[in-house]
Each structure stands twice: as structure tokens, then as C-alpha cells.
Amino acid sequence: MRVLATCTAVFLVLMTLFSGWGATLTCIAGLGAPVADPSPAAQPSPAGSSNPAAELRHLVVLHTNDIHGQVLPRPATWLKDVEPLPDSGGLPRLAAAILRERRAAEASGAGVLVVDGGDWFQGTPEGGLDQGRGFLGALAQVGHDALVVGNHEFDHGVAVLTGHLAAVSLPALLANVRDAEGEQLPGTRDSKIVERAGLRIALVGLLTPVTPDITHTSTRALTFEPAAEALTRVKQELGDEVDWILPICHLGIEHERALALAHPWLDVIVGGHSHTYLRSGVDEGSTLVVQAGDKASVLGRVDVWFDAEDRVVKKEARLIDLYEVPAPEHCNGQVDERCAALAARAAESMDEVVGVLAGPLEQSRRPLVNTSAGNFITDLMRARSGADVALHNRGGIRTALPAGPVTRRDLFMILPFGNHLVTLALDGATLIEFARRSVEGSGEGADGKPFEFSGMTIQVRMVEGKPRYTGLLVGGQPCEPTRRYRMTTNSFLAEGNDGLKELAAATPREIDSILMRDILEFAFAGGTLAPATDQRYEVLQ
Numbered sequence: 001m002r003v004l005a006t007c008t009a010v011f012l013v014l015m016t017l018f019s020g021w022g023a024t025l026t027c028i029a030g031l032g033a034p035v036a037d038p039s040p041a042a043q044p045s046p047a048g049s050s051n052p053a054a055e056l057r058h059l060v061v062l063h064t065n066d067i068h069g070q071v072l073p074r075p076a077t078w079l080k081d082v083e084p085l086p087d088s089g090g091l092p093r094l095a096a097a098i099l100r101e102r103r104a105a106e107a108s109g110a111g112v113l114v115v116d117g118g119d120w121f122q123g124t125p126e127g128g129l130d131q132g133r134g135f136l137g138a139l140a141q142v143g144h145d146a147l148v149v150g151n152h153e154f155d156h157g158v159a160v161l162t163g164h165l166a167a168v169s170l171p172a173l174l175a176n177v178r179d180a181e182g183e184q185l186p187g188t189r190d191s192k193i194v195e196r197a198g199l200r201i202a203l204v205g206l207l208t209p210v211t212p213d214i215t216h217t218s219t220r221a222l223t224f225e226p227a228a229e230a231l232t233r234v235k236q237e238l239g240d241e242v243d244w245i246l247p248i249c250h251l252g253i254e255h256e257r258a259l260a261l262a263h264p265w266l267d268v269i270v271g272g273h274s275h276t277y278l279r280s281g282v283d284e285g286s287t288l289v290v291q292a293g294d295k296a297s298v299l300g301r302v303d304v305w306f307d308a309e310d311r312v313v314k315k316e317a318r319l320i321d322l323y324e325v326p327a328p329e330h331c332n333g334q335v336d337e338r339c340a341a342l343a344a345r346a347a348e349s350m351d352e353v354v355g356v357l358a359g360p361l362e363q364s365r366r367p368l369v370n371t372s373a374g375n376f377i378t379d380l381m382r383a384r385s386g387a388d389v390a391l392h393n394r395g396g397i398r399t400a401l402p403a404g405p406v407t408r409r410d411l412f413m414i415l416p417f418g419n420h421l422v423t424l425a426l427d428g429a430t431l432i433e434f435a436r437r438s439v440e441g442s443g444e445g446a447d448g449k450p451f452e453f454s455g456m457t458i459q460v461r462m463v464e465g466k467p468r469y470t471g472l473l474v475g476g477q478p479c480e481p482t483r484r485y486r487m488t489t490n491s492f493l494a495e496g497n498d499g500l501k502e503l504a505a506a507t508p509r510e511i512d513s514i515l516m517r518d519i520l521e522f523a524f525a526g527g528t529l530a531p532a533t534d535q536r537y538e539v540l541q
Contacts, residue, residue: 056305056306056307056313056314057111057197057198057199057305057306057307058105058108058109058110058111058197058303058304058305059110059111059112059113059196059197059199059201059303059304059305059306060101060102060105060110060111060112060113060301060302060303060304061112061113061115061246061268061270061300061301061302061303061304062098062101062102062112062113062114062115062299062300062301063114063115063116063117063270063290063292063299063300063301063302064094064115064116064117064144064292064296064299064300065116065117065118065119065250065270065271065272065273065291065292065293065294065300066117066118066119066150066272066273066275066293066294066295067091067094067116067119067120067121067139067294067295067296068119068120068121068122068123068124068127068152068294068295068418069120069121069122069123069124069126069127069128069132069135070089070090070091070123070124070127070295070296070297071090071091071092071124071126071127071135071138071339071342071343071346072090072124072126072343073087073088073089073090073093073322074087074088074089074090074295074297075087075088076088076297076323086323086324087323088297088321088322088323089295089296089297089298089322090296090322090339091135091138091139091142091296091335091339092326092331092332092335092336092339093296093322093325093326094142094296094299094322095141095142095143095331095332095335095336096326096327096330096331096332097299097320097322097326097330098114098142098143098299098332099143099330099331099332100326100327100330101299101301101320102114102143103330110197110303111196111197111198111199112196113145113194113196113201113203113246114142114143114144114145115144115145115146115147115203115246115248115270116144116146116147116148116248116272117148117150117248117249117250117270117271117272117273117291117292118147118148118149118150118151118152118153118207118250118272118273119150119151119152119153119250119272119273119294120132120135120136120139120147120150120152120153121135121136121139121152121153122152122153122155122418123152123295123416123417123418124346124412124416125346125349125350125408125409125412126339126342126343126345126346127342129342129345129346129349131156131160131164132153132156132164133164133167133168134338134341134342134345135342136164136168136170137168137338138334138335138338138339138342139170140168140169140170141332141334141335141338142332142335143332144170144171145171145192145194145203146171146172146173146192146194146203146205146248147170147171147172147173147205147248148172148173148174148205148206148207148248148249148250148272149161149172149173149174149177149185149188149205149207149250150207150250150272150273151207151208151210151211151214151215151250151273152215152418154211154215154216154218154219155215155216155418155420155513155515156216156513157216157218157513158179158185158216158218158219158221158222159218161185161187162185162186162187164187165186165187165188166186166187170187171192172187172188172189172205173188173189173190173191173192173203173204173205173248174188174189174190174205174207175190175191175204175205175206175225175230175231175234176206176207176209176224176225176226176227176229176230177207177211177222177223177224177225178222178223178225179221179222179223180221180222180223182223185222188205190204190205190230190234190237191203191204191205191234191238193238193241193242197306199243199244199306199310200241200242200243200244201242201243201244201245201246202234202238202241202242202244202245202246203246203247203248204230204231204234204245204246204247204248205247205248205249205250206227206230206231206247206248206249206250206251206259207224207227207249207250207251208250208251208252208255208273209224209225209226209227210495210504211224212224213422213494213495213509213511214422214491214494214495214511215420215511215513216511216513217511217513227249227251227255227259228258228259228262228263231245231247231259231262231263232263243310244267244306244310245266246268246269246270247259247266247269247270248270249269249270249271249272249273250271250272250273251271251272251273252271252273252274253271253274253276253278253282253289253291254274256269256271256289256291257282257284257289260284260285260287260289261284261285263287264285264286264287266287267286267287267288267304267312267315268287268288268289268290268302268304268315269287269288269289269290270290270291270300270302271289271290271291272291274291275291275293275294276291276293277291277292277293277298277319278290278291278292278317278319279318279319280316280317280318281302281317288302288315288317290302290317292319293319296322297321297322298319298320298321298322299319299320299322300317300318300319300320301317301318301319301320302315302316302317303315303316303317349408350407350408350409350412351407351408351409352407352408353405353406353407354406354407354408354411354521354524354526355405355406355521355523355524355525355526355527355528355529356404356405356406356524356527356528356529357401357402357403357404357406357528357529357530357531358403358528358529358530358531359372359403359530359531359533360372360400360401360402360403360531361373361376361400361401361414361531362400363397363399363400365394367439367450367467368439368450368460368467368537368539369450369535369537370452370453370534370535370536370537371394371397371452372531372532372533373397373400373401373414373452373531374392374394374397374452374453375452375454375531375532375533375534375536376529376531376532377392377397377415377452377516377520378390378391378392378452378453378454379454379531379532380519380520380523381421381454381488381489381490381516381519382454382455382488383523384421384488384512384519384523385421385423385486385488385510385512386486387423387455387486387487387488388455388474388475388485388486388487389431389453389454389455389456389474389485389486389487389488390453390454390455390487390488390489391434391451391452391453391487391488391489391493392451392452392453392489392490392493393451393452393490393492393493393497393498394449394450394451394452395498396415396417396419396490396492397414397415397452398413398414398415398416399413399414400414401413401414406524408521411517411520411521412517414517414520415515415516415517415520417492417516418515419490419491419492419515419516420490420491420511420512420513420514420515420516421488421489421490421491421511421512421514421516421519422488422489422490422491422494422509422510422511422512423486423487423488423489423509423510423512424486424487424488424489424494424503424506424507424508424509424510425484425485425486425487425506425507425508426484426485426487426502426506427481427482427483427484427485428474428479428480428481428482428483428484428485429481429482430502431456431472431474431479431485431487432472432479432481433502434451434500435456435458435469435472435479436469437449437499438450438451438458439458439460439467439468439469439537440466440467440468440469449498449499450537453536454536455474455475456472456473456474456479456536457472457473457476457536457537457538458471458472458536458537458538459471459472459473459538459540460537460538460539460540461539461540462539467539470540489503490516494506494509
């Protein structure tokens with residue numbers, strides 16, 4: 001292809017010698033030159049030039065990540081000052097947008113890739129049916145060229161995932177993970193080569209190496225190669241077999257940026273795991289890193305233009321919102337049918353009453369106030385784990401519940417995230433620091449970020465109208481800085497989120513792979529539970 005393009009260019013330049021040096025210079029200037037502001041919907045060429053050798057090849061990468069089983073649209077609560085709130089996303093709308101964008105791009109002469117950054121099914125009642133297999137059947141009809149395996153794909157164990165991949169035809173990529181014998185996991189491969197826009201493109205899948213700490217214990221038998229090293233190995237193995245490499249990652253935005261720094265030759269990285277909404281991507285050196293949020297709320301699109309030497313001369317990224325009901329001609333009938341069946345099945349299960357609340361689960365945004373919802377959840381966490389203390393982020397408790405019968409869908413509403421329980425060993429000094437941050441914040445003049453907790457009392461004194469940490473009691477006794485305590489928390493905080501970076505490296509850690517909301521259901525066991533309403537912040541005079 002490169003030889004043909006070069007020969008054509010030389011021929012055209014020679015021809016212009018017979019029609020004047022001005023025309024010759026115009027032709028030479030156009031060869032391989034970047035085009036200013038090309039339209040994403042059309043293949044660009046230099047203005048005023050009819051020279052086919054000067055035209056750029058156009059590739060459209062449509063990308064998704066962290067779909068988390070989102071079959072149904074959900075209210076777009078992130079929009080401000082919009083009434084009524086529109087519904088957003090869901091797999092049927094996402095599939096329709098992919099079909100629409102694919103058809104338009106291909107009609108303009110562009111090549112199209114569709115890829116996914118992992119975490120496919122875990123997170124909704126519909127996605128959880130049959131341990132995710134039903135949802136994967138719907139996802140397989142969307143038409144992805146490749147999907148990287150995410151950490152939540154392992155939530156039910158390695159054997160369940162490999163069983164899913166044997167039963168459902170998904171082009172799953174996993175370059176940096178091997179089993180205990182050093183073999184590729186069944187149903188996965190390091191890379192996949194596709195031909196688009198006249199290019200041989202290698203798609204390479206990379207998964208976060210913290211997976212064994214945040215999912216099923218069976219993943220501890222797996223071997224994780226650092227992502228940057230795995231990419232180096234795969235690149236060497238591919239050699240001259242491909243023209244371009246596109247990593248499809250489930251690493252999180254900061255680690256994807258680090259991958260770009262380690263491999264500055266990369267043009268684009270498609271990411272996932274951190275649920276980051278990047279409206280126009282983010283540049284790390286000369287590499288464009290993109291993510292498309294989560295929950296099938298948007299479709300990511302990257303437009304890339306290549307010259308005759310397979311060099312990228314321009315790239316643009318954007319997110320496509322999914323607020324509108326798709327036109328019938330764009331709907332994916334297979335996806336719609338399977339999603340409707342999943343929604344019907346889930347409705348039967350979700351309407352089941354699992355217990356009764358003797359008192360309401362209330363929320364509050366006020367500092368230095370413990371809520372009945374937070375007390376209820378953290379007390380059950382501590383009871384299940386036998387830990388000294390339990391800690392939960394207030395933002396992870398998403399709704400209030402009235403007293404009375406509780407359905408399984410109610411539990412999804414209050415704990416919608418796919419978190420599980422992680423129990424860690426921490427010294428008292430670290431617990432004291434967390435308590436101080438909950439009251440005072442983590443920086444000069446910062447407000448505190450209150451946590452919900454069990455097994456502790458945080459003592460506070462008001463100084464010039466500002467709360468100041470005074471002391472911490474664990475089990476009614478002063479916290480000892482050098483003593484080791486067992487603390488249980490959710491997997492979101494255990495990853496070091498919400499400012500608790502110390503937790504990411506804390507060891508040893510015990511993983512309870514049961515979802516948090518299932519812990520609540522097990523505690524009800526069809527009976528009645530009363531949430532505690534005591535205040536665990538003690539404001540001293």
C-alpha cells in the first residue's frame with residue numbers, strides 16, 4: 001500500500017512538470033500535509049486539491065467502558081437546572097448510537113472500530129442475572145471488535161468467567177494475565193488484528209494488576225504482568241505484522257496516562273476502570289487518552305486521520321450523549337429483544353420483599369451527624385466481618401428508605417454500586433488520621449468529608465466556629481497509635497478512593513466477594529431489622 005501511494009505521488013509530480021512550476025509546488029505541498037479542521041463526518045483532503053494521493057485515511061474508533069449491566073435508561077441526575085430530567089443511556093440506546101455512527105462513518109469512506117474498556121455486567125439487577133451470562137448474550141450483539149476483560153468480570157470467580165466466555169462469543173482481550181501454569185486464560189487472547197482504513201491494526205487488552213485485591217479470591221492464583229511491560233512484549237511479538245497498535249485498557253485514568261508516558265509512540269489509548277468522563281480526551285505527551293464514563297451513559301468517539309506513510313496527522317475525541325430515544329432505523333433488534341427479556345426477568349426478582357425496616361433509613365449531608373442509613377450499613381458490615389471498626393463513604397449510600405417492607409430493588413437503590421467487603425489491618429495512627437480528615441479535611445482550610453462508621457466514637461471540639469479533631473475511641477477505649485486494628489470497609493474505599501490512599505497498599509486484606517447489598521439481604525433473612533440512631537461524633541464542650 002505504501003509503495004503504491006508513493007509511486008502514484010511521484011507520477012503526479014512528474015505530470016505537473018509539463019503544466020508549470022506553480023502547479024508542481026502546489027502538488028508537492030499537498031502530499032501528506034495535515035489538513036486544518038477536518039470534519040469528523042467526512043474524509044478530509046487539502047482545500048482545492050483533487051489529488052487522490054494527498055487524501056488522508058480516516059479511522060473512527062467508537063468506544064465504551066464500565067457498562068456495568070446497564071440495560072435500562074436512568075434519570076440524568078447529573079444535569080443541573082433541567083426539568084423534567086431526561087433519561088440517559090442503557091444498552092439498547094448505546095447499541096443504536098453505535099449502529100448510527102458506524103453507518104454514517106462508513107458511508108463517508110471511513111473505517112470503523114468498536115471497542116470496550118471492561119466491566120461488562122456487574123452492577124444492576126438485569127446484569128446480575130445468571131451471574132452475568134444473560135447480559136453478555138445481549139452485549140455480544142452490539143458488534144464490538146474487541147473487549148478487554150475488567151476486574152468485575154471475575155466477581156464470581158475465574159471459572160465462572162471462563163465458562164461465560166466459552167458459552168458466549170465475545171472477542172475478549174487480556175494480554176497481561178496468565179493462569180497458575182502460565183497459560184492464557186481460556187476464551188481470551190493478547191491481541192486481535194483487524195484491517196480498517198487500509199491499516200492492519202492490533203488491539204491489545206490490559207487489565208489493572210490490583211484485580212486480586214478487589215474481586216474474587218480465585219484471582220490470587222493468576223499472574224499479572226505490568227501493563228507497560230506486557231505492551232512492550234506484545235509489540236515485539238507483532239513486529240512488522242501490523243501498522244498501528246491501539247491498547248484497550250482497564251487500568252484507570254492515572255495508570256493509562258502512565259502507560260502513555262512509558263510508551264510515547266502510542267497515538268491513542270482507550271481506557272476504563274476509573275469511570276472518567278473525558279469530553280475531549282486528555283493528552284499525555286503526544287498520546288490521546290480517552291474514557292467514556294460509565295453505565296452506558298455516553299458513547300465515545302475518536303476520529304483519527306493517517307497519511308500515506310501510516311502516520312497519524314490529526315486526532316479528535318468527543319462523547320456522544322444518549323438522552324434521546326433512538327430512531328427505529330438505528331435500533332439493534334437483537335439487543336433490544338434480549339434486554340427486554342432481561343428487564344422482565346429482573347422485575348420479577350426485584351419486586352420480592354426481603355424484610356421489614358422497623359425504622360427509616362435516613363440520610364444527611366450535615367457534618368458531624370451520623371445517619372440511620374450509615375449506622376445500619378456499617379453495623380452490618382462490622383457484624384459480618386468481626387472487625388473492630390467499619391468505615392463507609394457517605395456518597396456510596398445513594399438513597400433513603402422509609403420504614404416498612406423492603407424489596408430487593410430497594411437494596412439496589414440504596415447500594416447501587418458493585419462493591420464488596422474488604423477487611424484490612426491498620427495501625428491506630430492511621431485510624432486517627434482518617435478520623436481527623438473526617439472532621440477537618442485533608443488540607444489547609446479544607447472542609448471535612450464525613451464518613452459513616454461503626455465501632456468508633458470521634459471526639460470533636462469547636463474552635464472559633466470550626467470543628468477540630470480531639471480524640472478517637474475504639475470500642476469505648478482511646479485509640480492506641482501503635483496498636484493494630486481490624487477495619488472493614490467497601491472495595492471502593494479499599495482501592496484508596498475518597499482520599500484514603502493509605503488503604504490501597506494496606507495488607508493483609510481479607511476479601512468477602514459477596515456484594516454489599518447482598519449482605520443487607522442476608523441480614524434481613526425475611527425478618528425485621530431496626531437501624532441504630534445513635535450519634536458517633538461526640539462534640540465536646
